[in-house]
Amino acid sequence: MATDTHPGKAGAGAAGPGLRRLLLDNGALTALIVLLVAMSLLSGDFLTTQNLLNVGVQAAVTAILAFGVTFVIVSAGIDLSVGSVAALSATVLAWAATSAGVPVVLAVLLAVATGIACGFVNGALVAYGKLPSFIATLAMLSIARGLSLVISQGSPIAFPDSVSVLGDTLGGWLPVPVLVMIAMGLITALVLARTYLGRSMYAIGGNEEAARLSGLRVKKQKLAIYALSGLFAAVAGIVLASRLTSAQPQAAQGYELDAIAAVVIGGASLAGGVGKASGTLIGALILAVLRNGLNLMSVSAFWQQVVIGVVIALAVLLDTLRRKAGSGAAAGAGSSAGPGSPGSGRGGAVKAGLALVCVAAVIAAVTFFNSGSSGGNTRIGMSLSTLNNPFFVQMKAGAQAEAKAAGIDLTVTDAQNDASQQANQLQNFTSSGVDSIIVNPVDSDAVGPAVRGADEAGIPVIAADRGVNKADTATLVASDNVAGGKLAAKALADKLGGRGSIVVLQGTAGTSASRERGAGFAAGIKAYPGIKVVATQPADFDRTKGLDVMTNLLQGHPGITGVFAENDEMALGAVKALGTKAGKSVSVVGFDGTPDGLKAVGTGTLYASVAQQPKELGRIAVRNAVRAAEDKKVAGTVKVPVKVVTRQNVADFS
Numbered sequence: 001m002a003t004d005t006h007p008g009k010a011g012a013g014a015a016g017p018g019l020r021r022l023l024l025d026n027g028a029l030t031a032l033i034v035l036l037v038a039m040s041l042l043s044g045d046f047l048t049t050q051n052l053l054n055v056g057v058q059a060a061v062t063a064i065l066a067f068g069v070t071f072v073i074v075s076a077g078i079d080l081s082v083g084s085v086a087a088l089s090a091t092v093l094a095w096a097a098t099s100a101g102v103p104v105v106l107a108v109l110l111a112v113a114t115g116i117a118c119g120f121v122n123g124a125l126v127a128y129g130k131l132p133s134f135i136a137t138l139a140m141l142s143i144a145r146g147l148s149l150v151i152s153q154g155s156p157i158a159f160p161d162s163v164s165v166l167g168d169t170l171g172g173w174l175p176v177p178v179l180v181m182i183a184m185g186l187i188t189a190l191v192l193a194r195t196y197l198g199r200s201m202y203a204i205g206g207n208e209e210a211a212r213l214s215g216l217r218v219k220k221q222k223l224a225i226y227a228l229s230g231l232f233a234a235v236a237g238i239v240l241a242s243r244l245t246s247a248q249p250q251a252a253q254g255y256e257l258d259a260i261a262a263v264v265i266g267g268a269s270l271a272g273g274v275g276k277a278s279g280t281l282i283g284a285l286i287l288a289v290l291r292n293g294l295n296l297m298s299v300s301a302f303w304q305q306v307v308i309g310v311v312i313a314l315a316v317l318l319d320t321l322r323r324k325a326g327s328g329a330a331a332g333a334g335s336s337a338g339p340g341s342p343g344s345g346r347g348g349a350v351k352a353g354l355a356l357v358c359v360a361a362v363i364a365a366v367t368f369f370n371s372g373s374s375g376g377n378t379r380i381g382m383s384l385s386t387l388n389n390p391f392f393v394q395m396k397a398g399a400q401a402e403a404k405a406a407g408i409d410l411t412v413t414d415a416q417n418d419a420s421q422q423a424n425q426l427q428n429f430t431s432s433g434v435d436s437i438i439v440n441p442v443d444s445d446a447v448g449p450a451v452r453g454a455d456e457a458g459i460p461v462i463a464a465d466r467g468v469n470k471a472d473t474a475t476l477v478a479s480d481n482v483a484g485g486k487l488a489a490k491a492l493a494d495k496l497g498g499r500g501s502i503v504v505l506q507g508t509a510g511t512s513a514s515r516e517r518g519a520g521f522a523a524g525i526k527a528y529p530g531i532k533v534v535a536t537q538p539a540d541f542d543r544t545k546g547l548d549v550m551t552n553l554l555q556g557h558p559g560i561t562g563v564f565a566e567n568d569e570m571a572l573g574a575v576k577a578l579g580t581k582a583g584k585s586v587s588v589v590g591f592d593g594t595p596d597g598l599k600a601v602g603t604g605t606l607y608a609s610v611a612q613q614p615k616e617l618g619r620i621a622v623r624n625a626v627r628a629a630e631d632k633k634v635a636g637t638v639k640v641p642v643k644v645v646t647r648q649n650v651a652d653f654s
Contacts (some may be wrong), residue, residue: 008492023581028282038295041289045432055429059288061240066262066280067188071225076205076272077133079229083255086237091148094157094247104160119230123223148249152539154509156246156445167242177239178458189277205272228569237245244446262506262644267390295428298411299404381627382427382438383422387414393612398618419446426450430457435629438621440464444512460628464621466512474628477621477638484610484642485520491608491644492562493590499530500561503553506538507566517566525648538568546573568597570611575605601650613643
């Protein structure tokens with residue numbers, strides 16, 4: 001006998017199961033909710049309006065890139081070039097509006113056209129060149145990054161003020177990047193759900209051959225799909241450069257992986273045919289929440305990489321388990337099993353719960369065992385440009401030793417040579433209300449807006465090793481890089497007897513350390529007209545790049561007799577490239593006095609190093625940060641002495 005169900009009662013009874021079904025059908029959403037709850041419980045600074053807005057800003061660039069990548073992944077492709085295309089588009093805009101004198105509106109259109117053109121080339125290579133999307137976009141990744149460096153000559157370019165408003169706020173509180181992210185998300189959802197092109201993406205991703213046989217012009221559709229991805233990359237690049245008030249030729253490195261991760265975390269399938277804008281947004285927010293929360297919880301910079309990787313894997317695993325549970329329930333119940341039937345997804349719910357417990361457990365465990373905080377009352381945040389360099393590792397050690405001795409709560413973060421990530425870290429420190437901030441800038445110009453934000457919040461900022469441009473700092477604690485460069489020039493010239501051909505390996509473009517060391521060396525070497533600088537090339541303070549660049553330079557200049565590298569890491573790379581020539585026919589001078597550098601000086605393969613005292617620099621930075629936090633007077637500049645170390649006096653240095 002049939003019975004009627006009262007609509008009101010049905011609706012009320014379905015509320016609980018409806019929410020349960022929503023969470024089971026959206027694994028990424030469930031993971032995001034659990035992360036939000038976990039972060040709120042673990043950090044009292046997380047669940048504030050300002051910090052949540054910070055999370056939105058920090059997710060914006062990744063989300064915009066990921067929206068574009070969603071189109072490609074839904075159509076069973078991949079786009080590895082979006083980070084480089086974003087950097088190229090921003091560089092084109094800045095160069096056109098400043099150096100070329102193009103009106104800003106036209107410069108913006110040119111930047112967008114650049115992104116579309118890069119995407120169009122990707123699409124042509126895939127559709128008509130029959131290249132795998134992985135190979136085609138990998139090639140564009142290199143091409144776009146190279147063009148960005150060529151146009152900018154490796155140095156950041158100031159962004160037009162009229163465009164930089166995209167990195168500001170409306171009404172003093174609503175971030176424009178968040179609004180752009182929402183707008184691009186709505187456009188993505190509209191394209192996927194309401195347009196012929198969007199339906200074509202799902203058809204091509206589901207079965208490309210079937211789509212072609214059904215009458216779809218697959219090749220032309222792919223051109224449009226990749227062009228759309230390029231367009232979104234251009235918008236992301238403009239937003240990123242607006243936040244940093246400068247176009248960085250090395251910006252957005254590795255962002256393509258974050259974008260792909262966000263799309264996959266959001267429920268899209270790399271096999272194609274599945275994906276949606278809302279899922280991609282959730283995936284980008286998960287990554288932003290993780291990085292923000294781990295910063296606030298003082299999790300060690302090294303452990304952060306582990307946690308982010310584990311949680312990404314668990315989030316995808318959760319969604320996979322949900323899909324398997326759903327398909328298994330459907331098979332067992334037959335056609336009568338509806339989406340809300342009690343049996344469907346019951347096993348998946350248990351597994352999902354276990355996965356979510358793992359997410360929270362990983363965060364809690366790492367927070368418990370983390371070594372990023374020293375414990376104490378005065379809270380200081382320290383953002384280092386990279387911990388993939390012995391100099392900054394020693395600076396961190398000195399800072400932590402001083403903080404421990406003084407009972408200071410010190411949180412150290414690693415920007416991984418990413419100016420945008422460093423800006424995020426400084427925003428997180430500001431919103432958490434630390435007493436003072438120490439920053440070792442990735443780029444002296446790009447860090448300016450974030451430092452100004454700390455200034456407005458009344459938080460004193462100490463610049464360490466490198467200065468900050470266009471913002472006020474309480475003090476600059478640094479070695480005298482100009483004097484060090486001059487000492488290096490004199491040491492090398494004396495070793496060569498005032499005659500010879502030398503090459504110079506430069507550090508990361510845009511950093512004050514590279515500029516000052518280079519300027520000091522150039523000024524010092526002018527006193528020796530018999531010495532000719534035959535080549536000057538950047539190697540980004542990196543040993544591997546120093547090896548590669550030096551190897552290449554030797555092909556064109558086999559007769560060189562000297563090398564000056566703006567840090568020991570590049571100098572050691574040059575020593576490796578020189579082989580038996582190092583210390584014999586070619587003299588190499590480095591800078592920093594790192595343990596590996598001093599060891600090479602002792603063996604004679606490195607002639608000299610201009611020794612800094614990174615541990616002392618870290619200690620002095622913390623002392624000045626404490627004084628600034630207590631409103632005590634600090635000197636505008638604190639110079640840490642440098643000294644040339646050779647084989648004769650290396651024993652005096654540890």
